[in-house]
Amino acid sequence: MDTVAFEMPLAMCRVVGPWARHAFFCIPATPVADIMQENAKALSRAGSAMDSRPFAREEKIQLPGEMAGGTGILVLSDELNHRSIVEGVRLSGCTVRAFQHNNMTALETELNRAIEQGQASGKPWRKIFVVVEGIYSMEGDFCRLREIVSLKNKYGAYLYLDEAHSIGAVGRTGRGVTELLGVPTREVDVMMGTFTKSFGSAGGYVAASKEVIAQLRRVAPGSVFAGAMAPPCAAQALQALRVISGEEGGDTGAKKLAAIRENANYFREELSRQGFKADVPNGLMLAP
Numbered sequence: 112m113d114t115v116a117f118e119m120p121l122a123m124c125r126v127v128g129p130w131a132r133h134a135f136f137c138i139p140a141t142p143v144a145d146i147m148q149e150n151a152k153a154l155s156r157a158g159s160a161m162d163s164r165p166f167a168r169e170e171k172i173q174l175p176g177e178m179a180g181g182t183g184i185l186v187l188s189d190e191l192n193h194r195s196i197v198e199g200v201r202l203s204g205c206t207v208r209a210f211q212h213n214n215m216t217a218l219e220t221e222l223n224r225a226i227e228q229g230q231a232s233g234k235p236w237r238k239i240f241v242v243v244e245g246i247y248s249m250e251g252d253f254c255r256l257r258e259i260v261s262l263k264n265k266y267g268a269y270l271y272l273d274e275a276h277s278i279g280a281v282g283r284t285g286r287g288v289t290e291l292l293g294v295p296t297r298e299v300d301v302m303m304g305t306f307t308k309s310f311g312s313a314g315g316y317v318a319a320s321k322e323v324i325a326q327l328r329r330v331a332p333g334s335v336f337a338g339a340m341a342p343p344c345a346a347q348a349l350q351a352l353r354v355i356s357g358e359e360g361g362d363t364g365a366k367k368l369a370a371i372r373e374n375a376n377y378f379r380e381e382l383s384r385q386g387f388k389a390d391v392p393n394g395l396m397l398a399p
C-alpha cells in the first residue's frame with residue numbers, strides 16, 4: 112500500500128472524526144461535500160454535481176425511477192448487467208426490457224419498438240433509459256459506448272453508465288471508459304461508480320446534471336433515510352483518485368494503470384495458451 116494514499120483519510124479523521132453524519136441534513140455542511148465537488152471536477156463531469164453514498168449499490172436502488180418518477184419510464188437494460196442494476200430497476204416502478212448483451216442491433220430494435228409502440232395505453236414513453244456497464248464484471252468486455260451514445264441520441268433516450276469496474280482502472284488517467292473510448296462525459300446522462308474497487312475505500316458516487324443530483328438528494332431513500340459516507344472514506348477515495356490520475360504520487364498511478372493492463376493481458380494469454388476460451392469480441396480488458 113502506498114503511504115501517500117493514507118495521509119488524507121488520516122488527516123480527515125483528525126479534523127472531523129471518523130463518523131458519518133446524516134446525508135440529507137449534514138452533507139452540504141461537511142468537508143465530504145467539498146471532497147465530492149473535487150471528485151466531480153476530477154472525474155471531468157462538466158457542469159455536473161456529484162453525490163456520495165455509503166454503499167454504491169444504493170445509487171441503483173430505485174434508479175432511474177427516482178429521477179423520473181417510475182411509471183411511464185422504459186428501461187432498456189443490457190441482459191448481463193450487474194445484479195444491483197437488475198434489482199434497482201425492478202424496484203423503480205419502471206418498465207424494464209433486457210436487450211442482448213452489447214448487441215447494438217438488439218438495442219436499436221428495442222429503441223425502435225419503444226418509439227413506435229409507446230406504452231400499452233398508446234401514450235409515448237415519458238423517458239427511455241439505456242442502462243449499461245463500462246466493463247462487464249463477469250465477462251470482462253467493454254460496453255460499446257460510442258455506438259450506444261449515437262443510438263441514444265438518435266432516439267432521444269437517456270444513458271446510465273455503471274463504472275464500478277472501469278473507473279480508476281482504464282483510460283490514460285484512470286477516468287474510465289469515456290476517457291478510454293474518447294466519448295465526452297456530457298454524452299452520458301448519469302455516471303455511477305463505486306469506491307470499493309479501484310479506490311480502496313467504501314461507498315460510491317453518482318454524477319449527473321445539477322438538477323438530477325438535487326432530485327436524488329430530495330427523494331432517494333439512500334439520501335433521505337441513511338447516514339452519509341464517513342469522511343475518511345470520502346478522503347480516501349479522493350486521494351486514490353489523485354494518485355491514479357497522476358496529480359499526486361508521481362508516476363505511481365500510471366504504473367498501477369499499466370500493471371492492470373499487463374496483468375489482464377497476461378492472465379488472458381495464459382488462459383488461451385492453456386486451452387481456455389478467453390477471447391471477447393471488443394477490446395477485452397479482463398478475462399471471462
Ligand SMILES: Cc1ncc(COP(=O)(O)O)c(C=O)c1O
Pocket residue numbers: 166167168169193195244248273275276305306307308314315
Ligand atoms: C457493476 C457493479 N455495480 C455495483 C457494484 C456494487 O458495488 P458496492 O459493493 O461498492 O456497493 C458492483 C459490485 O461488485 C458491481 O460489479
